[in-house]
Amino acid sequence: MGEKILMKGSEAIAEAAIRAGAMAFYGYPITPQNETPEYFSRRMPELGRTYLQAESEVAAINMVYGAACTGTRVITTSSSPGISLMQEGFSYIANSDVPCVVVNAMRGGPGLGDIAPAQADYFQATKGGGHGDYHSIVLAPHTVQEQCDMMYDAFDLADKYRIMVVVLVDGLLGQMMEPVEFKDWADVKSYKTPDWATVGQGERSNRNIITSLEILPEDLEKMNLKLQEKYRTIEEIEVRFEEYKMDDAEYVITAFGTTARIAKTSVNMARKEGIRVGIIRPITLYPFPYAVIEKRVNQVKFFFDVEMNAGQMLEDVRLGVNGKKPVYFYGRLGGMVPTAEEIYTAFKKQIGG
Amino acid sequence: MKLIYKAPDTMTEKDTTYCPGCPHGIAHRLISESLEEMNLVKKTVIVWPVGCSVFGYYFIGTDAVEAAHGRACAMATGIKRVHPESFVMTYQGDGDLASIGIAETVHAAARGEKITTIFINNGNYGMTGGQMAPTTLIGQVTTTTPYGRKPEANGFPMHVPEMLATLDGPAYVARAALDSPQHIIQAKKFIQKAFSAQAKRLGFSIVELVSTCPTNWKMTPVESMERARKEVLPVFPIGEFRVIKGVE
Amino acid sequence: MEKGVVISGFGGQGVMLAGELLAETGKEEGKFVTFLPSYGPEMRGGTANCHVIISDEEIASPIIDHPEAAIILNLPSLDKYEPLMKEDGLIIINKSIVPKEVKRTDVKILQVKAQEVARDLGNEKTMNLILLAAYVEIEKPVSIEGLKKALRTFLTGRKETLIEVNEKAINKGIEIAREFLGVK
Ligand SMILES: Cc1ncc(C[n+]2csc(CCOP(=O)(O)OP(=O)(O)O)c2C)c(N)n1
Numbered sequence: 001m002g003e004k005i006l007m008k009g010s011e012a013i014a015e016a017a018i019r020a021g022a023m024a025f026y027g028y029p030i031t032p033q034n035e036t037p038e039y040f041s042r043r044m045p046e047l048g049r050t051y052l053q054a055e056s057e058v059a060a061i062n063m064v065y066g067a068a069c070t071g072t073r074v075i076t077t078s079s080s081p082g083i084s085l086m087q088e089g090f091s092y093i094a095n096s097d098v099p100c101v102v103v104n105a106m107r108g109g110p111g112l113g114d115i116a117p118a119q120a121d122y123f124q125a126t127k128g129g130g131h132g133d134y135h136s137i138v139l140a141p142h143t144v145q146e147q148c149d150m151m152y153d154a155f156d157l158a159d160k161y162r163i164m165v166v167v168l169v170d171g172l173l174g175q176m177m178e179p180v181e182f183k184d185w186a187d188v189k190s191y192k193t194p195d196w197a198t199v200g201q202g203e204r205s206n207r208n209i210i211t212s213l214e215i216l217p218e219d220l221e222k223m224n225l226k227l228q229e230k231y232r233t234i235e236e237i238e239v240r241f242e243e244y245k246m247d248d249a250e251y252v253i254t255a256f257g258t259t260a261r262i263a264k265t266s267v268n269m270a271r272k273e274g275i276r277v278g279i280i281r282p283i284t285l286y287p288f289p290y291a292v293i294e295k296r297v298n299q300v301k302f303f304f305d306v307e308m309n310a311g312q313m314l315e316d317v318r319l320g321v322n323g324k325k326p327v328y329f330y331g332r333l334g335g336m337v338p339t340a341e342e343i344y345t346a347f348k349k350q351i352g353g
Numbered sequence: 354m355k356l357i358y359k360a361p362d363t364m365t366e367k368d369t370t371y372c373p374g375c376p377h378g379i380a381h382r383l384i385s386e387s388l389e390e391m392n393l394v395k396k397t398v399i400v401w402p403v404g405c406s407v408f409g410y411y412f413i414g415t416d417a418v419e420a421a422h423g424r425a426c427a428m429a430t431g432i433k434r435v436h437p438e439s440f441v442m443t444y445q446g447d448g449d450l451a452s453i454g455i456a457e458t459v460h461a462a463a464r465g466e467k468i469t470t471i472f473i474n475n476g477n478y479g480m481t482g483g484q485m486a487p488t489t490l491i492g493q494v495t496t497t498t499p500y501g502r503k504p505e506a507n508g509f510p511m512h513v514p515e516m517l518a519t520l521d522g523p524a525y526v527a528r529a530a531l532d533s534p535q536h537i538i539q540a541k542k543f544i545q546k547a548f549s550a551q552a553k554r555l556g557f558s559i560v561e562l563v564s565t566c567p568t569n570w571k572m573t574p575v576e577s578m579e580r581a582r583k584e585v586l587p588v589f590p591i592g593e594f595r596v597i598k599g600v601e
Numbered sequence: 602m603e604k605g606v607v608i609s610g611f612g613g614q615g616v617m618l619a620g621e622l623l624a625e626t627g628k629e630e631g632k633f634v635t636f637l638p639s640y641g642p643e644m645r646g647g648t649a650n651c652h653v654i655i656s657d658e659e660i661a662s663p664i665i666d667h668p669e670a671a672i673i674l675n676l677p678s679l680d681k682y683e684p685l686m687k688e689d690g691l692i693i694i695n696k697s698i699v700p701k702e703v704k705r706t707d708v709k710i711l712q713v714k715a716q717e718v719a720r721d722l723g724n725e726k727t728m729n730l731i732l733l734a735a736y737v738e739i740e741k742p743v744s745i746e747g748l749k750k751a752l753r754t755f756l757t758g759r760k761e762t763l764i765e766v767n768e769k770a771i772n773k774g775i776e777i778a779r780e781f782l783g784v785k
Contacts, residue, residue, distance in 0.1 A: 006621070006628050006636070028453065029484040029497065038484070041497040045506070053485055053497050053507070056423065056453035081422065112403060112419065176663055177621065177636035179628040264661030339666045 004181050009144045010174035013103060013167075014039035016148035017075050020155045021186035022101070024050035024074045026063035028082060031115045032171035033105035036077045057082040061089030061102075068098035069210045071197035073155050073188075077103040079171075080121055081112060083129075090164060091130030095212035095227065097196075099158035101151070102136075103167045105174050108335030116335025117170035117258060122312035125166050126286040133224055135231050136164040137238065138285040140256040144178035152183055157238065161230055162196075168285065170308070172258045172337060231287075240283035241292055245271065249278030252296055253347065254317045255306040256282050258337070263306055265340035266347065277304075277347070285313065293320030302326040304347050308337065326350075361385035363394050365414045370405075374574025376531040376564040377405060380473060381412055383541045384444070388415070391548055396440040398432055400425040402454075404446035405479040423454025426461035429468040440551060442469045448478045451487040451511050458513070465522030465556035469547045472513060472559055474589060475566040483569030487511040490588055495569075510588060514561050518594035524556030526595040530563040532581040536591065543593070550600045558600075563589050602657045604742035605665045607682060608733075609650035610674025610695070615729030618755075619672070620651035623733060626743040626751040627655035635663035648677050655742040670740055672732045673699060674715075683708075691739060693732050711735060711781050718773060724763070727770035734774025739782060745775060 007015070014036050017025075025040040037053070044051035050067075054060035060076050067074035078086065083104045093100060106121045108114040123129075125138045137157050141147035147169060154165040193199055198208045214220040242260075245267055246252065255263045260281040270277045280296065282289050293303070302325050305314045311329045318327050330346040332338045363385035371377045388394045397415040401407060403422035410417035420428040425443035433441040443450075450458050450472050461468065477495050478484040484497040488510050492501045518526045525547050529540035540562055547558035563585055565577035572580060606623070610616045617638060624636040637652040652665040670691045671682045676699050679692075683705055686692060691709045697716035713735065715728035722731075730752075737748055749771060756764050 004628055006625050006634070029448075029478055029481045031481050034481050034484065034496070038496045038499075042499045045500065051506075055455065055487070058453075112407070112421070172637070172663075175638050177624060177634075178663075179634055262662040262664060268661060337664070339664060340662045341666050 002182060004179040006177050006179050007144065008035060008175065008177050009147060009169070010035040010105070011039045012144050012148050012180050013077070013151060013169070013174075014043065016151035016180075016182060017101070017155075018043055018047065018049075019182050019185045020152040021073045021188045021191070022049070022075045022155070023072050023188065024067045025076065026052050026054050026060045026067070026074070027076045027078060028054050028057045028060050030079045030082045032107055032117075033077055033079050033103070033174055035174070036103070036105070057085035058088070061086035061093075064100050064102075065089055065093050065096070065098065068093060068100040069096070069198045071099075071194040071199075073099075073101075073159070073191070075101040075103070077105070079105045079107045079115075080109050080118070081107075083121060083124070087124070087130040089130075090136065091132050091134060092212045093164050094130070094134035094136065095132060095223065096210050097162040098210065099162050099164070101154045101158055101165050101167065103169060106168060106170045108333075114335045115171065117172040117337055118308050118335050119168070119170065119257060119259060120309040120312070120333070121168065122285065122307070122309060125168055126288070126316075134227065135234075135286050136166045137161070137234060137287070138166045138168060140168045140283060140285050141173070142257050142261040142281065144173065144176065145180050147173060148180050148182060152186070155186070161234060163230070163234075168257060170258050235287040238284060239287045239289045239291070241289040242279075242281040242283060243292065244279040244281060246278035246280065246296065248276050249296075249299065250301055251275070251277040251304065251347070251351065252300045253277060253279045253304045253306060253343075254282070254293070254313065255279060256285060256313060259306050259308055262338060262340050263343055266344040269340065269344045270347070275348075275351070282313070288316045288320075290316070290320040293317060294322070297321055297324045300325065302328060302350060304350060305329045306338065306343050307331050309333065361389055363389055363414050365412055367411045369412050370408050372568040374565075374567040374577065375405070375479075376475075376562075377473065379531050379537060380444075380471065380562055380564070381409070383537070383544055384442075384471060385413055387541060387545050387548055388440075391545065391552065393440045393548065393552070396438065398439050398441050400429045400432070400441065400443040402443070402445040402449040403480070404449050406444055406446065406473070407480065409444055423449050423452070424457055425449065425454065426457040426466070426468065426470065430461055430464070430466050433466060433468050437467070437554075440548075442471065444471045445473070446479065447472070447474045447476070447486040447488040448484075451513050455487075459517070459520075462517045462557045462559070463520045463522045465524070467551050467554050468557060469551045470557075470559040471544065471547075472561040473564050474561050475564040476585060477566055477569050479566050479569055483566070488589070490584060512589065514559065514594045517559060522557050523559065523595050524550040524597045525558040525593075525600045527559075527593040528561040528563065528589060528591055530581065530586060530591055532563065532565070532578045532586070539591070546596070546600055553599055555597060555599050561589070563591075602742075603654065603660070604656070604670070604740055605652065605654040605668060606670040606672060606736060606740070606742070607650055607652055607665055607668040608672045608674070608729075609648050609678035609682060612649045614649075614674045615726060616649050616674065617651055619729040619733045620653045622730075622748065622751055622755060623653050623655070623737070623743065625754070626747045627653075629751055630743050630747050632656060632743070633658060633660050635660050637663040648675065648681060650678065670736060672736055674729070674732070675699060676701060679703070691736070693736055695728060695732060697728070711739075711777070713777055718777075719770060722766055722769050722773060724766045724770075727767055730767050730770040731774040731777065734771040735778040735781070738775045738778035745771065
């Protein structure tokens with residue numbers, strides 16, 4: 001740990017990724033996260049690491065795929081329309097068991113939409129997006145500091161499970177400045193090329209082949225089952241969430257990322273008026289913290305889900321609640337950011353206040 | 354009083370979203386005038402790109418569609434194939450056309466798709482704040498080439514008309530510039546030839562227009578025109594690279 | 602303690618710089634700090650603004666719905682924030698180009714011909730600092746010494762020559778604030 005530096009989220013995330021050991025960045029410009037690749041373009045050459053502006057996001061994710069096959073810590077960052085273009089690559093990466101980190105600074109959609117903060121890519125990130133039965137680990141920070149700390153986790157998880165890790169942020173987190181303290185530099189010199197990497201056979205006794213193709217259905221099923229086994233392990237041990245003022249809560253707000261942060265203010269407003277409400281904030285969106293929702297079902301009167309979309313995480317909250325309590329929803333769309341007061345007012349309506 | 358200048362009727366009254374001194378407006382005017390003079394306005398569908406001209410449909414008053422970034426030539430192909438009577442044109446920046454959309458562009462050209470592309474080369478990504486484009490010159494500083502474009506790291510500028518001229522599909526391939534009155538008059542001639550190639554169903558036609566970007570080049574409009582003349586045109590020379598029989 | 606301020610004006614009036622300087626000062630004084638520049642639909646319509654919060658505790662939402670203090674540099678900003686102000690809130694107005702009177706009677710108003718004052722100090726661009734210093738002196742989210750120290754970390758290299766006039770601006774802001782507060 002070092003001193004605190006006042007930094008923009010979109011630049012701090014790049015610095016954190018670099019310190020966490022990102023050896024290569026491939027990407028394509030897109031608002032609202034241009035400062036991130038621009039930051040990499042300054043810093044990576046300074047450190048003798050790789051920075052390349054790809055000709056498109058399709059190319060960028062396949063460059064990432066290539067680098068990932070060599071076991072190198074590699075990252076790309078983009079925003080919703082660019083992430084849509086990468087979905088094919090995500091699917092290939094998933095069935096190749098290679099590690100990489102992808103940051104999506106979500107913006108208003110669908111289509112070209114706008115460049116304002118949104119959370120409408122939840123389904124895409126957590127339920128696939130590309131074809132086939134796959135998952136990526138999805139992390140959702142809600143402060144600049146958390147986002148920086150999470151970049152270390154992202155690379156570690158990616159390597160541990162040989163999986164793609166998505167960090168879902170938005171333009172609000174990217175534009176704002178907060179003091180951040182970076183963790184120590186990862187010791188990149190200690191990284192060894194993993195034994196599965198495709199870098200040339202060298203001294204190895206076997207050839208390495210990385211492919212997502214398995215033409216015989218019975219073999220592809222086996223391959224899928226292995227993937228599913230990996231997902232079950234992740235679901236068992238990698239779930240992360242924050243509970244905010246839940247101990248005595250009679251009501252719970254569920255929210256992730258920026259929305260959760262705003263909702264914390266709403267909760268504080270409510271508590272000033274004596275309303276006992278807390279927040280469950282999933283930090284891993286996949287694996288989703290169903291267990292904590294189940295645990296709180298009996299304690300609270302209802303769940304109130306808030307998102308900057310039309311109700312996406314809502315479906316997972318409902319799965320967790322499993323019909324045992326009402327689940328209400330408040331959302332803003334198209335890049336509109338709810339205010340704390342707005343959330344509080346909508347919430348109060350449900351308790352008949 | 355004698356009327357000596359008026360904006361083409363096809364251009365709308367709306368204020369543009371372009372920065373002061375940006376030549377997108379000149380290109381819009383040349384296109385509008387040419388569509389009017391060639392009596393094409395009512396048949397025209399313009400496929401607009403993602404880039405600074407993303408709101409082009411507010412400024413040129415024809416039927417219009419807004420393509421995904423880089424996909425204009427594919428979208429135009431889709432329209433033209435089912436509506437051969439329509440006059441179909443794409444308007445694209447260098448990032449849109451030569452980076453993310455180069456495959457769509459090359460294949461539309463190779464197929465001899467009967468569409469016209471107006472290609473604005475301003476040497477960077479204007480809309481997103483001045484990143485490197487495929488047309489960025491060696492040594493040029495952009496927000497993603499902070500140490501200047503280096504061939505070892507970023508490769509070389511792409512000469513799109515010269516590349517497309519090697520194909521059999523294009524009927525007309527040219528490059529003009531928007532830096533001086535003479536060049537602008539010449540650019541209009543090239544645009545009209547490109548339009549005629551489509552009108553006569555001769556094949557794909559494209560005109561690259563060497564433009565400027567005062568905001569991201571951090572120059573005054575006049576300085577940027579001078580830079581275009583002194584530094585860009587020697588690398589991207591004006592000329593007609595492929596003109597098949599019948600184009601006029 | 603948690604204090605939030607909205608600084609709002611045209612691009613080029615030093616809105617972001619003033620906000621960043623305040624945030625940097627807060628950080629240096631060991632406080633929790635958020636600096637949020639205009640985002641989303643806010644970016645349209647002639648105002649550039651930032652929300653700065655300085656707190657002893659972790660900050661929840663970085664967005665200020667109802668400012669308890671606002672530094673208003675142009676007319677559209679007044680139109681926008683006057684109705685949003687908290688009761689008893691403080692509006693500091695750049696009177697040089699905002700001649701309009703504030704209609705609300707439940708807020709505190711400090712009007713300063715900031716551009717003229719800044720010009721007299723020798724640099725019209727320091728008007729953002731005059732108003733920022735006045736705010737700091739009245740609301741005390743950070744210390745004035747801290748503000749001056751942070752200023753020096755901002756103005757390095759070729760900008761070092763600007764330190765003097767900016768410090769004068771800060772002192773002027775303090776003077777204006779003290780007059781407003783009725784202290785000698
Ligand atoms: C899939 C996708 N990737 C990236 C973007 C972001 N983007 C918008 S415009 C643009 C580049 C524009 O540059 P250019 O085509 O040269 O046109 P100019 O703005 O210079 O006129 C980019 C990368 C996007 N909208 N969609």
